[in-house]
Amino acid sequence: MLFAAMILFFGGLYMVISQSNTMFLIAIIIALFILPGFTLVNPNNSRVLLLFGKYVGTIKKNGFYWVNPFFTKKKISLRASNFDSERLKVNDKIGNPVMISTILVWRVTDTYKAAFDVDNYENFVRVQTDAAVRKLASMYPYDNFADEGLDEDITLRSSVNEVSEDLEKEIQERLAMAGIEVLEARIGYLAYAQEIANAMLKRQQATAIVAARHKIVEGAVSMVEMALDELSKKELVDLDEERKSAMVSNLMVVLCSDKDAAPIVNAGTLHH
Structure with a gap:
């Protein structure tokens, strides 16, 4: 022609x-x-x-x-397209406001559906992705705090792979009517909203401190028990219950203290 x-x-x-x-x-x-x-x-x-x-x-x-x-x-x-959504403020499962965004990789597979089943397929991808992210955030808590009675295996912060799989499945179901295939979907940004970020940071720090103290106390108790057993086996000193209690108290203070202990040398006898 x-x-x-x-x-x-x-x-x-x-x-x-x-x-x-x-x-x-x-x-x-x-x-x-x-x-x-x-x-x-x-x-x-x-x-x-x-x-x-x-x-x-x-x-x-x-x-x-x-x-x-x-x-x-x-x-x-028909090329693969990359979409980085805006940061949305949504409430997680327990009602805490969080900021979240997603990164989506998609492409058109059915040109008829993309051209005629939806008005603007690119805008359709954006709107439905935002809707899927809002729904997903409401299904899981941001984090698992023991004081709230939560026993969640999947959280937004720690279960990245599981959350991404659920997000990809949710978006794919929404975009199927537009003839669009989701190649990858994952959380791009996740944080507490500004109004509660400081409080939640202190809470996370307190949780970490408590967990660390718990391990320190467990180790200190084991060391005190070992010290008493060794003294008893080798018969280095004969301690009554009162002195054992004082020794345990002193050792626990030394082992669990945040600062280095300042030893005091007793120049007298054991009884004074």
């Missing part, structure tokens, strides 16, 4: 100029009518074809094509 259009255009133009015959203008008009039918399809692109509002088909194979000049050609990309 490209060769025919060139022959008609240049041949008609030559005949009009050389023969001064306006009848050959018809050939030029036909060539100009043929030209709009040419279309170029690049790799990972497509052309959706319509004839007076009726769907005709889709060209997905890359190359140079000629179609009916009356066809309306709509371009839809």
